[in-house]
Amino acid sequence: xxxxxxxxxxxxxxxxxxxxRDEKLLEKVKYPMGSDPTGKISRMFGVYxxxxxxxxxxxxxxNPEGKLLxxxxxYYNMGRNIDELMRKFKANLHLAEHTNEGxxxxxxxxxxxxxxxxxxxxxxxxxxxx
Amino acid sequence: MSEIxxxxxxxxxxxxxxxxxxxxDFGEISISTLKADKKWTILxxxxxxxxxx
Numbered sequence: 262x263x264x265x266x267x268x269x270x271x272x273x274x275x276x277x278x279x280x281x282r283d284e285k286l287l288e289k290v291k292y293p294m295g296s297d298p299t300g301k302i303s304r305m306f307g308v309y310x311x312x313x314x315x316x317x318x319x320x321x322x323x324n325p326e327g328k329l330l331x332x333x334x335x336y337y338n339m340g341r342n343i344d345e346l347m348r349k350f351k352a353n354l355h356l357a358e359h360t361n362e363g364x365x366x367x368x369x370x371x372x373x374x375x376x377x378x379x380x381x382x383x384x385x386x387x388x389x390x391x
Numbered sequence: 392m393s394e395i396x397x398x399x400x401x402x403x404x405x406x407x408x409x410x411x412x413x414x415x416d417f418g419e420i421s422i423s424t425l426k427a428d429k430k431w432t433i434l435x436x437x438x439x440x441x442x443x444x
Contacts, residue, residue: 263431264430264431264432264433265420265425265430265431265432265433266432266433266435267407267409267420267432267433267434267435268435268436268437269407269434269435269436269437270436270437270438270439270440271439272439272440273408274408274409274410274417275410276440276441277409277410277440278410278417279440280440280441281410281412283441284441287412290412291412291413292412292435293409293410293411293412293418293420294409294410294411294412295407295408295409295420295434296407296408296409296410297407301405302405302407303436304395305395305396305403305405306395306396306434306436307395307396308436313438315438315439316436316437316438317436317438318436318437318438319434319435319436320433320434320435320436321433321434321436322431322432322433323402323422323425323431323432323433323434324431325425325426325429325430325431326401326426327401327402327422327425327426328399328400328401328402329396329397329398329399329400329401329402330398330399331398332396332397332398337438346433350431350433353431354431
């Protein structure tokens with residue numbers, strides 16, 4: 262996929278090990294499982310729940326220069342859509358190469374229409390998207 | 392570190408202890424290493440092991 266994916270919870274690395282070995286669904290997992298038992302990193306990203314000591318479902322994309330570009334946080338009871346994560350990631354890659362463009366909401370993959378904001382486009386976004 | 396990061400911010404360096412299923416071993420990962428390796432990073436927080444993720 263071209264990115265380092267790190268899963269993080271407040272469990273210790275020992276629990277990560279035990280869970281990954283125990284749970285058949287995780288047999289093929291290859292991402293590093295990060296451990297944040299003090300909640301320090303989780304607080305930094307605003308996903309630490311002080312009442313439960315658990316992390317909310319937060320996803321963050323950081324570029325190679327260390328800049329935070331995307332942030333999505335869901336409450337406990339809602340899962341994340343991996344297609345949307347991939348869409349954001351691919352859009353970031355495109356925008357890193359084409360710094361004067363923007364990826365509209367319906368942009369899905371390389372080749373889809375992008376916008377280059379300009380004075381001409383003001384009030385004409387509908388036409389530009391056509 | 393009490394400020395919550397916002398989109399557009401530079402992420403301060405931090406280190407995490409890890410379990411690495413691909414190696415079957417413990418490890419460590421840091422933002423500075425990922426930057427040095429010119430890698431895009433996706434952090435995926437979830438509530439707890441042994442639950443539904």
